[in-house]
Amino acid sequence: MDEGLKSELTKQGIYVVKLEQLYNWGRSNSVWPLGFGLACCAIEMIAASMARFDLSRFGAEVFRPSPRQADLMIVAGTVTKKMAPQVVRLYNQMPEPKYVIAMGACAISGGPFKQGYNVLKGIDRYIPVDVHIPGCPPRPEALIHAFMTLQRKIDAQKVFGPDRAHHFDADKPSEFPIPLYGEHDLVPAKNPNVWEPAVVVR
Amino acid sequence: MGAEKHPYLFLLVFFVMALGFAVGPLILAALWAKFVSPQKPGNVKNSTYECGLESKGDAWVAFKSEYYLYAILFLVFDVETIFLLPFAVAFTGLSVGAILAMLIFVLLLVEGLAWAWVKGVLTWK
Numbered sequence: 001m002d003e004g005l006k007s008e009l010t011k012q013g014i015y016v017v018k019l020e021q022l023y024n025w026g027r028s029n030s031v032w033p034l035g036f037g038l039a040c041c042a043i044e045m046i047a048a049s050m051a052r053f054d055l056s057r058f059g060a061e062v063f064r065p066s067p068r069q070a071d072l073m074i075v076a077g078t079v080t081k082k083m084a085p086q087v088v089r090l091y092n093q094m095p096e097p098k099y100v101i102a103m104g105a106c107a108i109s110g111g112p113f114k115q116g117y118n119v120l121k122g123i124d125r126y127i128p129v130d131v132h133i134p135g136c137p138p139r140p141e142a143l144i145h146a147f148m149t150l151q152r153k154i155d156a157q158k159v160f161g162p163d164r165a166h167h168f169d170a171d172k173p174s175e176f177p178i179p180l181y182g183e184h185d186l187v188p189a190k191n192p193n194v195w196e197p198a199v200v201v202r
Numbered sequence: 203m204g205a206e207k208h209p210y211l212f213l214l215v216f217f218v219m220a221l222g223f224a225v226g227p228l229i230l231a232a233l234w235a236k237f238v239s240p241q242k243p244g245n246v247k248n249s250t251y252e253c254g255l256e257s258k259g260d261a262w263v264a265f266k267s268e269y270y271l272y273a274i275l276f277l278v279f280d281v282e283t284i285f286l287l288p289f290a291v292a293f294t295g296l297s298v299g300a301i302l303a304m305l306i307f308v309l310l311l312v313e314g315l316a317w318a319w320v321k322g323v324l325t326w327k
């Protein structure tokens with residue numbers, strides 16, 4: 001539709017949107033997170049949902065206790081290797097469309113415990129992460145910023161056509177392999193379809 | 203006014219609208235799932251939800267009904283209190299027949315308690 005005509009109509013109080021925009025507008029403003037905290041970052045996540053920071057302004061205050069009703073997994077805290085299979089399983093049990101925010105240095109890379117033998121060096125080794133937030137811990141504002149970033153991402157997702165979002169595509173997986181406890185490490189150590197180690201050039 | 207309206211016509215209209223309200227979104231959701239957003243069931247997704255852990259055994263287990271029995275026994279005392287209080291207040295002015303009737307009523311309730319006691323319901327296992 002012609003942009004000029006569209007803005008002309010908007011001035012008259014007539015809003016023209018595509019079905020896609022309407023659909024994305026609706027779901028980007030009702031993202032329900034999974035009530036799921038792993039370590040200290042979870043406290044900041046809780047603070048973000050409380051009165052001072054008030055995540056409900058973005059339609060996201062409904063923290064669901066069951067993955068069946070959640071759209072967003074906020075991985076808030078240190079993912080130990082003991083916990084990683086559970087995180088992936090919970091992610092698998094969430095219905096599509098689902099999103100992941102990796103909150104804090106621990107969730108994105110292992111953070112201060114990166115050298116620890118029992119800490120997973122980033123949850124993006126197993127599940128696709130939409131927004132990474134650095135910080136230890138990130139302030140609630142940072143989480144809110146991540147949230148708005150996610151909303152923009154949802155708003156831009158295509159519903160039809162070849163480049164449509166992955167949950168509209170029946171061939172794209174909605175479940176990811178759950179790692180097992182191996183002798184020394186999780187097996188496999190990463191999901192190569194989701195994550196490849198960065199090549200370090202010295 | 204044209205044709206005669208049936209006095210309960212509005213009920214039918216209400217019913218149809220309520221049905222449409224309830225079923226309409228379900229149909230829309232089913233159509234959306236069929237044509238746009240495919241369902242992707244899987245083994246893990248369909249399994250019993252248990253805080254991320256694999257559930258052991260079957261989720262369809264029988265629960266003990268002991269608390270339920272206690273709740274029923276509570277009713278014995280509950281009903282008794284409701285009747286005993288006015289009975290005590292009006293006691294001096296009652297006829298012999300009324301007192302006998304009341305005693306029989308209390309006896310019936312006590313019988314229930316005695317039966318439960320004999321059955322061993324009162325001991326929590």
Ligand code: SF4
Pocket residue numbers: 039040041042076077078103104105106107111112135136137138
């Ligand atoms: S990033 Fe810092 S605040 Fe967050 S879980 Fe790790 S150690 Fe705690």
